[in-house]
Amino acid sequence: MPEPSGLRHGPVVPQLENLLRELLREQRWKAGERLPSEVRLAEELGVGRSSVREAVRLLARDGLLDVRHGSGTFVVAPPPVTEETPDxxxxxxxxxxxxxxxxxxxxxxxxxxxxxxxxxxxxxxxxxxxxxxxxxxxxxxxxxxxxxxxxxxxxxxxxxxxxxxxxxxxxxxxxxxxxxxxxxxxxxxxxxxxxxxxxxxxxxxxxxxxxxxxxxxxxxxxxxxxxxxxxxxx
Structure with missing residues (x-):
């Protein structure tokens, strides 16, 4: 997990979203794997839980994460792409x-x-x-x-x-x-x-x-x- 110093001064949520997006792109967590809790991510990144929650919501909207209430947040496997199925x-x-x-x-x-x-x-x-x-x-x-x-x-x-x-x-x-x-x-x-x-x-x-x-x-x-x-x- 990157150090909190990776976040600069300025709006936190866009930076946090970009950081998590990059970690997902690098497969820091594999498809189907559960992310650390909001509390743990907030502590490791030095940000508030509300910022983590909003960044996760944006990534879930983009289909990268699956938020399962009561179970946690999981990495979504990319769907197969065929000539008949759009990406x-x-x-x-x-x-x-x-x-x-x-x-x-x-x-x-x-x-x-x-x-x-x-x-x-x-x-x-x-x-x-x-x-x-x-x-x-x-x-x-x-x-x-x-x-x-x-x-x-x-x-x-x-x-x-x-x-x-x-x-x-x-x-x-x-x-x-x-x-x-x-x-x-x-x-x-x-x-x-x-x-x-x-x-x-x-x-x-x-x-x-x-x-x-x-x-x-x-x-x-x-x-x-x-x-x-x-x-x-x-």
């Missing part, structure tokens, strides 16, 4: 990603509008550097690419000058990061939204709030449409 975990992963994108759209559209009104010339070059870093990492390590992508969007959040928007994005960022890494890793036919990112930047550089909002919507809804289409095909 249930893939469907759950896409459904959760779609939820994350719906939240992301609400935050980023308003951030783009405000940033276009408040951006300064020196901000444009910093943002351009973030975008170059994102584009340079495309097609490489999924985690590095996702981190660079989120840095670009986080920079726009900060340029909005709205501390509440920045705070909300910071809260959802760990969940979004995990979902995006899985998407980039497993979805071979993802649409290339590099041009939409460039359009966002150029609109911000011009101080054109309407164009910045439109480019942000194009960027996010292109991926959302892809996810919905993939789910409909199953």
């Amino acid at each position: 249930v975990r893939q469907l759950l992963r896409r459904a959760r990603l779609l939820e994350a994108y719906e939240v992301r759209r609400a935050l980023e559209v308003e951030a783009a509008r405000l940033a276009a009104q408040r951006i300064r010339p020196e901000d444009v070059e910093r943002l351009r550097s973030r975008l170059r870093d994102r584009q340079d990492r495309a097609g490489g390590d999924p985690a590095a690419f996702v981190d660079a992508d989120l840095e670009f969007h986080h920079a726009i959040m900060e340029l909005s000058g709205n501390a509440v928007l920045v705070g909300l994005f910071t809260v959802v960022r760990p969940v979004l990061r995990e979902a995006l890494i899985e998407m980039v890793t497993h979805e071979a036919r993802l649409p290339d939204v590099s041009c939409a990112h460039a359009d966002v930047l150029e609109a911000l550089a011009r101080g054109d709030a309407e164009a910045a909002v439109a480019a942000t919507v194009d960027n996010l809804e292109g991926t959302m449409a892809f996810i919905k289409a993939e789910m409909a095909d199953r």
Whole structure:
């Protein structure tokens, strides 16, 4: 079991969920095996029982754990996948990603509008550097690419000058990061939204709030449409 120091400052539940998800991926507990109790996990990880309970609930929702009241929490064996049977975990992963994108759209559209009104010339070059870093990492390590992508969007959040928007994005960022890494890793036919990112930047550089909002919507809804289409095909 990892040391509690693996959890950083910030929202605990998303970090704890990601940690447990990684342990399950590494088969720390085998399929059918019972997890340690909430009390034991909380003590070993240095978190509250309520945080453990919520993280377990999210993993159970994704079909990774089976919470049996009175018996404990057990690791779910992945279902066999045939041509006639959809990959249930893939469907759950896409459904959760779609939820994350719906939240992301609400935050980023308003951030783009405000940033276009408040951006300064020196901000444009910093943002351009973030975008170059994102584009340079495309097609490489999924985690590095996702981190660079989120840095670009986080920079726009900060340029909005709205501390509440920045705070909300910071809260959802760990969940979004995990979902995006899985998407980039497993979805071979993802649409290339590099041009939409460039359009966002150029609109911000011009101080054109309407164009910045439109480019942000194009960027996010292109991926959302892809996810919905993939789910409909199953």
